[in-house]
Structure formats: structure tokens, C-alpha cells
Amino acid sequence: MTGTTSASHDMPNDNPIKETMNIVIVGHVDHGKSTLLGRLYADTGTLPVGKIEKIQAICQQQGKEFEYAFLFDAFLEEQQQGITIDTARTFFSWGNRQYIIIDAPGHKEFLKNMVSGAARAEAALLLIDALEGVKDQSKRHGLLLSMLGVKQVTVVVNKMDLVGYREDVFRGIEKEYTEFLAQLNVIPQYVIPASAKQGINITTNATETPWYTGPTVLDSLSHFSLDAADTEQPLRLPLQDVYKFDARRILVGRITAGQLKVGDRLVFAPSNKSAVIQTIEAFNVDPAPMQARAGESVGITLDEQIFVERGQIAAHEHQGPxxxxxxxxxxxxxxxxxxxxxxxxxxxxxxxxxxxxxxxxxxxxxxxxxxxxxxxxxxxxxxxxxxxxxxxxxxxxxxxxxxxxxxxxxxxxxxxxxxxxxxxxxxxxxQEGLRTEARERDSAWVKGEIGPEERAQHYGHRAAVVLFTGPDTTAKAFLARKLESVLVAEGRHAYLLDAENLRRGLDADIGETNATEAVRRYGEVAKLLTDTGLLVLSTTNPFSLPGGTIAQAIQTLINPTPVITIYMSKEQESLLPDATLTFVGPEDFDARTRQIIETLKQIGILAESVGAQPDFQFSI
Amino acid sequence: MKHLRQLENQSIFILREAYKNFDNLGMLWSMGKDSTVLLWLARKAFFGHVPFPLLHVDTSYKIPAMIEYRDRLAREWRLNLVVGQNKEALANGMNHTRGRVECCTALKTEGLKLLLEEKGYTGIILGVRSDEDSTRAKERYFSPRDKNNEWDFRDQPPELWDQYKISFPPGTHIRIHPLLDWTEINIWEYIKLENIPFLDSLYLDQGTGQRYRSLGCEPCTFPMKSTAKNVDDVIIELKNSKVAERAGRAQDEGRGMEQLRKEGYM
The missing domain is CATH 2.40.30.10 (Translation factors)
Incomplete structure (x- = not known):
């Protein structure tokens, strides 16, 4: 093997590292992934001392020929079977990049390992065996890479030694596979003819393929670029947690797209809650950061104590998901x-x-x-x-x-x-129509000085709607009335709002048949009442719609105030609907009332006793 | 420096996922450079607090300076330190002369198992790195261990898009590895960047022409020839070195590490 020494060979290895990049090597089993990887390290002199000797000794012991692949097949079983079982990560520094190279197994049965490896990667080397050509599995790998978001791909046609380095064989594979990838909107950066076993076009250009003028595999790595475009996109900050280790209430998460700065107004989806970033918190950083961008794990505090929790996505106004x-x-x-x-x-x-x-x-x-x-x-x-x-x-x-x-x-x-x-x-x-209504109404909502947190502290409970659902004649209204009496006797602010009470007044202009509009109006009234901090109790009796639909519509309108559903049935049904509590059979109403109150305490709606400061983990 | 911040952000994300999803969580701290960086990252993730206990499996054969350093930082950083020990094995005289792998299994693997059983931890955060040895190169960030603490490397769960394994059957637990993507050099670069207090009396040459590259039990851990007197010297030395990091750790020889890790070693 002679030929021009690739330029990168002159690059010393002690260049200052500026960035890390994950590259995955995928391909059908036996197409030579581990061999390519072993060759890459051996020919750039980046293996630890004694590593090759150690593997050679193991091979001799087992009476096998030395293979570069064994360098990274860690487990005894992998070396014995000559296959890679699980994804291995190895580190490789070249130029001013630190590469994490992920060797992903190619067996169909190990697809989950290949996916785990490839999902972490910013770029891929996709191997095809020159002798076998494009296999189903090669196509499947291409499809999965495109789904996993790996957009930069270089194809290595390996084992060119087995086809006598024939250009026509290479061009045939190049054409077939490039056309396939094009259907997935993937355009390979390079297609490289190579032989990992013989060291052809891995780190040095070889005379065996005079018709090939492109880069070596090693050089092709430096042509992969790191994605930096995320900061231009609309902000997405999925909330990971809310901390209150000290006086600060810190919302944490990793920015997945865009950027934010102190003073930005954030809207949380799907709750529509909104507040302004007061500070960006950081440990051992002085002065405190004023902005942050995609990729950063941040902590922020807000100007208002709104109730938000893990799972919500923060975005800028009018640019939400x-x-x-x-x-x-x-x-x-x-x-x-x-x-x-x-x-x-x-x-x-x-x-x-x-x-x-x-x-x-x-x-x-x-x-x-x-x-x-x-x-x-x-x-x-x-x-x-x-x-x-x-x-x-x-x-x-x-x-x-x-x-x-x-x-x-x-x-x-x-x-x-x-x-x-x-x-x-x-x-x-x-729910789309109601959701848009709630979003627009919430973003224009005029607030007073007193927020839900202050109300909860005073009343000893959060606002909520407690909705009794289920078939007729199960005494839903009776239990609702009883619950109202007990709550008020305890000093809670509870109110039974029967939808019947809207019919001749607020709903006088709509007919009996417009059930959807009646539910919408009920939801908007419930929104007002819950905004005052009230516990609103009702039954689904007056609505001529299924209980689940009613609960969902009200929930969409009063979001993020919770709707607590109590399903009542006379007999065991085979398929009970989703509900916070389900009561079946003859009732002991005193016991049921106590049970509802206990549940309201458990889920943090009611404080343990009136007068005591409610012990909420976070503000409301 | 940008690459260190990339690694830092990923590790902090993992630590916060662990804290959110595990009710009974602990972090192993061996006082070595890796788990100390991990401890520092926890302070970053939780804004100066460490909201879970730090676990040290004490074999009783540790270098004395390590214990002094442990107790000093625990005091200064207000850490909840939990020390576990396989007292029965020690009472029966277990030491490395009975076999290094046997000794590691009894005092470290079993010691850890006893601690897990006693405290019922369901999530354990560890500072292992992919580049330490080839079995660790095949780890997941969130890696399940069965009821016997064993690792089934043949059937590891898929792990993609920052979605980790956070649900598991009762009796099993998850090992969490926030430093998987860090190299030995990254650790030192980060120690320098953040000015993290480390065991300089062992990791740097004190004028004897040698230093420790990896810390463990006194009888089984050997210093290497080195004149590195500060962190910059260490980084330059490592960039020019082709000797494996754990060359001074006797239990790694042969297939020792594969066997040890399968059975629940860190």
C-alpha cells in the first residue's frame, strides 16, 4: 500500500479540543464495522500501548487469526462468536475534535442496540460489503438513520479487495444505494471504496483505487459538521422539575431549541400559564448568566409564582407548540x-x-x-x-x-x-375550538393583586371542580349536596353549581338541544368561580352528553385547575370510565363523603385542616 | 472549552432525570477524580445542594489521605455521607492475598450489595466512564441490574433521545452513569476549568517522581512514574501517554473486569 499520505496525518494529536461529535458506524452483520474501527485506531496510532498485543495473545490462545475487530468486541462471547452484541463507544481525537465513535451491531435481532447507538449520533458511517452489494438490512439501516434524525451520512463500500478493486462494482453499488437514500431525503456526503482489512482508503489514499479521488474515511470525518442551527428556531424548554431547596423556586430543564434571556415572557403549554423570566440561576458562575441557548441545562426563576410542573413546554408568546x-x-x-x-x-x-x-x-x-x-x-x-x-x-x-x-x-x-x-x-x-378559546381568553386575562397562591393560603384549599358522573338514579345530586354541607361546615369555600341553574338564565337564548354550547357556558362560569378560589361541585345530570365528554370540555376550559370526577354506578360494570374515584353499589353516604375529602387531601386540593397553612410542595 | 460545557449540560440533565424519577436515590463517591467531578456536577445541577446521600463502600484498605479528604468535604459541603462495609468478610480476614478478584468481590461488590439491601436504594449514580475499560464502553446511561445485582449485557434496553429507563420491576435497581461520555482528559480539563478541589497529594507528584493515576485500595493500586506537579502537567502527560488508565489497578488483569462487572461491580 503506497500513495499519498493524507493531510490529517500531519495533524498532531495534541491540538486543543474544541468540540465533541458522536459518529455511529452501522451496517449489515459481517460487513466489517468493527474491523474498520480497529483499523482507524491502529493506523492513526491512537491505541493504548499493549492493546494489540493483548488481543493477539487472546487470539493465539484460542487458535484464531488476529482481527482488528477484536479490539472493540469487549465480551468473551463477542470475541468467540465474532459478532458485536451491544453498542460500544470508543473515543478518538483527531484535529481539534473529540469523536465518540459508536460501533452499532448489525444483526436484525440486535436492532434495538443499533438504534440506541445511532440515536446519539450526529453523523453516520454506513458500511456496505462490496461483494454482497446492497442488502435489505442496509436499506433498513438507511431508513432508521433518517428516522433517528441522522442527516449526515458517508457510505463506505468495504471489502473492495474481494472484488479486485473494480470500479464498475463500486459505481453500481454507489448508484443503487444513493438512489435509495434519495427517497428518504438523505444525500450521502461521500461514497468511499475501501478495504478495512487491507487498510485501503481508511487513513491513506491507496494506489489500488486510482479512479477514486475523494477523501479517506479518516478525512471524511472532519467534513461532518456540528449542528448549530437550533438557536435560530423558536424556543422550546421542556420543564424537567421545579426545585425549592432554598428561598429560590427554580424551574429547570434543558433548552431543546432556540434561546431565552432574562426579561422574556414565557408561555407554558399545554396549561397556557405565563410569566416573565426574572433570573437565570447557576452554581459557581459569576456574574449570573443573562441568556441561555439550545443544548444548555438551565434553571430560571419567574416574576410570578404560577403553577407549572414537569412535562410542560415553555415557549415565547405566539410561537408555542x-x-x-x-x-x-x-x-x-x-x-x-x-x-x-x-x-x-x-x-x-x-x-x-x-x-x-x-x-x-x-x-x-x-x-x-x-x-x-x-x-x-x-x-x-x-x-x-x-x-x-x-x-x-x-x-x-x-x-x-x-x-x-x-x-x-x-x-x-x-x-x-x-x-x-x-x-x-x-x-x-x-377540543381544539375550546382549547383556542381558553388560550386566547387566558392570554388577555386581566389579573388583580391577589393570585391563586394567596387565595389558597387563605382558604386552606386550591380551586377545583368536583364533578359527579354516572347513570341516572345513583344519588349523584344527593352526594354532591352532602359534600357541599360538610365542606362548608369545615370552613371550606365550596359551592354547588347545578347546570340546571343556568338553563333559564344564562342559557335562555339557546335551545334545549344545543348541549355543546351549554357545556361551554358552564365551563366558562366554572372558570370564573374557580378563579375566585372556589371549590365548585356539580353533577352531569342536566347535560345530555356522555360524562367523559363533559368532564373533558370543562377541563379544557378551566385548565390547569383540576376537574375531579366521581363516577357512581349501582352495579359493577365491565368497563368503568376513567375517574378520580369510582363508587359501585349501595352507598353509605357519610363514608363516601369522608372518602372524597380524604382524596382531595391526598391530591393536594385540601389542606389538612382549616387555619393551618396548607403544606403544598410548590406554589399553586 | 465548548466540548466540556456540552458534556456538563448532558450530565446535569441526567442527574436531574435521576433525581426526579427515583424516590430512593444514592450516589457512589470513591473520592477519586471521577466521582468527585460527579459530586461537583450534582452541586451544579441542584444549585449548591446535594439532595441525596453519598455512598462510600469502605473496604478498610483505602489510602488514609482518601478518608481525610472524604470527611473534610462532607463537612464543608454539608453532604449526607453514608458509609457501607462488608464487616463479616473483614472479620473473617478477607484481604487481597486471598485473590484480588475474590477480595474485590467480597469487599466492593458484596459491600455495595449489602448497602443497597439495607437502604433499599432503587437508583445508584456512579462515575464510570466509557473509556475506562471495554465493558464500560457498552454501558447505558440508565442501566438495569436484576435482583442479584447482575448486569445482563446481552439484553440491554434501548436508550434513545434522552428517554431513559426509569421504570423497572420491584427488587431490581438502576445504575445511572452521567459521566459515560467523558474521557480521562475531559475530567482533568474540567477540574481545571471549575477549580474543583481534588486529592492533589495523591494525584500529583510530590517530589518523589511518581503519582497515582487511578485510586483504589492501598495494596492493589500502584503509582506511576510521573513528574506532573499540577493539573496542566497531568493533561499534557495524558495526551502523550499510551498506557491504559487502569494499568495500575491489579484486579483488571485478564478477564477480571468482565466477570466483576457482570456480577455487580461498579
Missing amino acids: FVSTSFRANVFWLGQRPLERNRTYSLRLATREVPCEVSTIHRIVNANDLDDRQTSTSVQRNEVADLTFRTKAPLAFDTYTTSEDTGRFVLVDEYDVSGGGIITEMIRDE
């Missing part, structure tokens, strides 16, 4: 059990976790033929599918192309992350 209970997404499934409709999964998007179901399976994506429209009733392990989801609560999100980190999610089945997805489309749900 979508809010809906439905969206369409492309999903890859890694679970042991297939992904099915009518099963509940936990969806995690940024720091939010919410139960969800698949409502439609549009098609299974065939990696081999992307246009194929194969339909199915479930998604099997290692398949990619186009799906519509329905979440149990409103979710704030973006589409993947507008804001990457808030446009993707994972699905958890039981204890395990079992799939990942990127959101392609927001789907308006039936």
Missing part, C-alpha cells in the same frame, strides 16, 4: 410483543409522560420498497409503521421537521422503552 390529543407519526417498534390497537402504552415526549393508544394503523413501511402500501392490524418487532395516536390528555408537541426534540417520542410497554416515533402531522381533536 401544537396542543392536541391526536397526531400522526412514523414509528419503529422494538418491543417483544407486537404494537396493537386498543392497548394502552405510555408515551414519553421530551419530559412529558401520558397514556396513549394507537387509533389507526395506516401502513407498514417496507424498507425494501418505500412506496409499498402494506396494511396490517399490528406492528411487529423491528417493523416501521405509519400510525395515528390518541393520547389520554392533551399533549404539547411539534412536528419533527419544525422542532426535532419536541417532535419525537418513545413508547413504553410495561417497564421497557419499546419503540420510537417522529411526528409527521398534528390532528385537530374535538
Whole structure:
């Protein structure tokens, strides 16, 4: 092997490191990923002393030929089987970059490990065996890389020695694979003919491929660029937690897009709460920072003590994410059990976790033929599918192309992350109109000097709506009246607002049949009453709509004040609706009332006793 | 410097995820450079506070300066220090002459297991790094351990897009590794950048022409030849070194580390 020494060989290794970049090496099993990696280290002289000797000794012991791949296959089992089982990360400094190179296994059954490796990467080296050509698995890897958000790809056509370094073989593979990637909107930066085993075009250009004038694999790494565009995008700060270790109430999270500065007004989605950034907090930083940008884990304090919690996404006014209970997404499934409709999964998007179901399976994506429209009733392990989801609560999100980190999610089945997805489309749900109304009304709301926190401190409880739902003649109204009496006797501010009381007055202009409008008006009245700090009690009796629909509509309008639902039924039903409390069978109303009061204490609506300062973890 | 801030932001994010999602959380602190950087990052993540206990599995064979340093920082930084020890093994005379892997298993792996059982921790934060040895290169940030504290490297959960494993069956626990992406040089660069107090009497040459590169038990940890007298010297020395970091740690020889880690070693 002769030829020109690549320029990078003259670059000393003690250049000041300026940045870190994650690169993943993917490819079909046996296409030579670990060998390429081993070669890269050995030929740049970046292996620790004795590492090659140690592996050579192990090979001799086992009567095997030395292979570069063994340098990074750590486990005995991996070396014995000659395969990579789990993703390994190795460090490699070249120029003024520190690379973390992720060697991802190529077996189909190890796809979850490949995905784990690739999801961390900013760029990928994709390996194809010159002798075997483009395999299904190579296409699947290309598809997954595009879904995982790895946009920079260099293709290495390896094992060129096995095809006699023939240009026509290389050009054929180059054409076929480039055309495939183009359908995924991926354009490879380079396609490099190489032989990792023989050290051809890895760190030095070789005479064996005189027809190739592009960079070596080593040089191609420096052509990958680090994504810095995120700071130009609209701000997204998914809240991770709220701390009160000392006098400061600090909201923490990692900015996923855009930037913020002291004095900015933030709006939190989906609650629509809003406040101004007072300080940016930091430990061992002097003077305190005045601004922060994408990628930073920050802590901020606000000028007002609004109630916000983990999962909400902070954004600037009028630039917030979508809010809906439905969206369409492309999903890859890694679970042991297939992904099915009518099963509940936990969806995690940024720091939010919410139960969800698949409502439609549009098609299974065939990696081999992307246009194929194969339909199915479930998604099997290692398949990619186009799906519509329905979440149990409103979710704030973006589409993947507008804001990457808030446009993707994972699905958890039981204890395990079992799939990942990127959101392609927001789907308006039936709450959209009410949600817009609430957002616009909240952003124009004129506040007095007294906030919800002060009211809660005085009253010994937070505001809430307690809604009794269930079939007729289950004594919902009786229990609601009883609860009101007991609460008021305890000194709480509770009020029974029967929707019947709106019918001849506020609702006089709408007919009996306009149930949707009646619920909307009830919700707006409840919004006013809860803003005064009141506990509002009601039954769903007067509305001619299902209890769940009513509760959801009121919740959307009074958000983030909670709606507590009490479902009452005379007999055990096979499928009980979601409710905070469910009562079945004959009632002991005194006991039920006590039970409701206990529940209200548990979930932090009622303080333990009136007069005592309520012990809320955070402000209201 | 930008690369250190990248690493810092990622580690702080992981620490905050751990604190939010685990009710019974502890952080291992061996007083070495890595876990001390981790402790510093916790103070950054929680604005000067460390809202969980720091656990030290004391083999009784540690270098005395380490214990002095531990107690001093615990006082100054108001740390909740919890020390665990396999007293039974020590009473039965366990030491390295009975076999290094045997000794590590009894005093460290078992010592840790006893501490976990006693306190019922469900999340343990550790300062292991991918570049320390090749089994650690295959770790996840949030890595499950079964009821016997064992690590099943063949079937690790997927980990993507900062979504970690935070739900797990009762009786098992999660090891949390915020420093996985840091190299040995990054650790020293960060110590310098943030001016973090470290055990300079051991990590720097005190005029004897040698220093420790990695700290452990006195009988099994050996200093290396070095004239590095400050952090800058250490960084230059490491950039020009091709000797493995843990070359001075006797228990790593042969397949020692793979076996140890599978069974629950840090």
C-alpha cells in the first residue's frame, strides 16, 4: 500500500479540543464495522500501548487469526462468536475534535442496540460489503438513520479487495444505494471504496483505487459538521422539575431549541400559564448568566409564582407548540410483543409522560420498497409503521421537521422503552375550538393583586371542580349536596353549581338541544368561580352528553385547575370510565363523603385542616 | 472549552432525570477524580445542594489521605455521607492475598450489595466512564441490574433521545452513569476549568517522581512514574501517554473486569 499520505496525518494529536461529535458506524452483520474501527485506531496510532498485543495473545490462545475487530468486541462471547452484541463507544481525537465513535451491531435481532447507538449520533458511517452489494438490512439501516434524525451520512463500500478493486462494482453499488437514500431525503456526503482489512482508503489514499479521488474515511470525518442551527428556531424548554431547596423556586430543564434571556415572557403549554423570566440561576458562575441557548441545562426563576410542573413546554408568546390529543407519526417498534390497537402504552415526549393508544394503523413501511402500501392490524418487532395516536390528555408537541426534540417520542410497554416515533402531522381533536378559546381568553386575562397562591393560603384549599358522573338514579345530586354541607361546615369555600341553574338564565337564548354550547357556558362560569378560589361541585345530570365528554370540555376550559370526577354506578360494570374515584353499589353516604375529602387531601386540593397553612410542595 | 460545557449540560440533565424519577436515590463517591467531578456536577445541577446521600463502600484498605479528604468535604459541603462495609468478610480476614478478584468481590461488590439491601436504594449514580475499560464502553446511561445485582449485557434496553429507563420491576435497581461520555482528559480539563478541589497529594507528584493515576485500595493500586506537579502537567502527560488508565489497578488483569462487572461491580 503506497500513495499519498493524507493531510490529517500531519495533524498532531495534541491540538486543543474544541468540540465533541458522536459518529455511529452501522451496517449489515459481517460487513466489517468493527474491523474498520480497529483499523482507524491502529493506523492513526491512537491505541493504548499493549492493546494489540493483548488481543493477539487472546487470539493465539484460542487458535484464531488476529482481527482488528477484536479490539472493540469487549465480551468473551463477542470475541468467540465474532459478532458485536451491544453498542460500544470508543473515543478518538483527531484535529481539534473529540469523536465518540459508536460501533452499532448489525444483526436484525440486535436492532434495538443499533438504534440506541445511532440515536446519539450526529453523523453516520454506513458500511456496505462490496461483494454482497446492497442488502435489505442496509436499506433498513438507511431508513432508521433518517428516522433517528441522522442527516449526515458517508457510505463506505468495504471489502473492495474481494472484488479486485473494480470500479464498475463500486459505481453500481454507489448508484443503487444513493438512489435509495434519495427517497428518504438523505444525500450521502461521500461514497468511499475501501478495504478495512487491507487498510485501503481508511487513513491513506491507496494506489489500488486510482479512479477514486475523494477523501479517506479518516478525512471524511472532519467534513461532518456540528449542528448549530437550533438557536435560530423558536424556543422550546421542556420543564424537567421545579426545585425549592432554598428561598429560590427554580424551574429547570434543558433548552431543546432556540434561546431565552432574562426579561422574556414565557408561555407554558399545554396549561397556557405565563410569566416573565426574572433570573437565570447557576452554581459557581459569576456574574449570573443573562441568556441561555439550545443544548444548555438551565434553571430560571419567574416574576410570578404560577403553577407549572414537569412535562410542560415553555415557549415565547405566539410561537408555542401544537396542543392536541391526536397526531400522526412514523414509528419503529422494538418491543417483544407486537404494537396493537386498543392497548394502552405510555408515551414519553421530551419530559412529558401520558397514556396513549394507537387509533389507526395506516401502513407498514417496507424498507425494501418505500412506496409499498402494506396494511396490517399490528406492528411487529423491528417493523416501521405509519400510525395515528390518541393520547389520554392533551399533549404539547411539534412536528419533527419544525422542532426535532419536541417532535419525537418513545413508547413504553410495561417497564421497557419499546419503540420510537417522529411526528409527521398534528390532528385537530374535538377540543381544539375550546382549547383556542381558553388560550386566547387566558392570554388577555386581566389579573388583580391577589393570585391563586394567596387565595389558597387563605382558604386552606386550591380551586377545583368536583364533578359527579354516572347513570341516572345513583344519588349523584344527593352526594354532591352532602359534600357541599360538610365542606362548608369545615370552613371550606365550596359551592354547588347545578347546570340546571343556568338553563333559564344564562342559557335562555339557546335551545334545549344545543348541549355543546351549554357545556361551554358552564365551563366558562366554572372558570370564573374557580378563579375566585372556589371549590365548585356539580353533577352531569342536566347535560345530555356522555360524562367523559363533559368532564373533558370543562377541563379544557378551566385548565390547569383540576376537574375531579366521581363516577357512581349501582352495579359493577365491565368497563368503568376513567375517574378520580369510582363508587359501585349501595352507598353509605357519610363514608363516601369522608372518602372524597380524604382524596382531595391526598391530591393536594385540601389542606389538612382549616387555619393551618396548607403544606403544598410548590406554589399553586 | 465548548466540548466540556456540552458534556456538563448532558450530565446535569441526567442527574436531574435521576433525581426526579427515583424516590430512593444514592450516589457512589470513591473520592477519586471521577466521582468527585460527579459530586461537583450534582452541586451544579441542584444549585449548591446535594439532595441525596453519598455512598462510600469502605473496604478498610483505602489510602488514609482518601478518608481525610472524604470527611473534610462532607463537612464543608454539608453532604449526607453514608458509609457501607462488608464487616463479616473483614472479620473473617478477607484481604487481597486471598485473590484480588475474590477480595474485590467480597469487599466492593458484596459491600455495595449489602448497602443497597439495607437502604433499599432503587437508583445508584456512579462515575464510570466509557473509556475506562471495554465493558464500560457498552454501558447505558440508565442501566438495569436484576435482583442479584447482575448486569445482563446481552439484553440491554434501548436508550434513545434522552428517554431513559426509569421504570423497572420491584427488587431490581438502576445504575445511572452521567459521566459515560467523558474521557480521562475531559475530567482533568474540567477540574481545571471549575477549580474543583481534588486529592492533589495523591494525584500529583510530590517530589518523589511518581503519582497515582487511578485510586483504589492501598495494596492493589500502584503509582506511576510521573513528574506532573499540577493539573496542566497531568493533561499534557495524558495526551502523550499510551498506557491504559487502569494499568495500575491489579484486579483488571485478564478477564477480571468482565466477570466483576457482570456480577455487580461498579
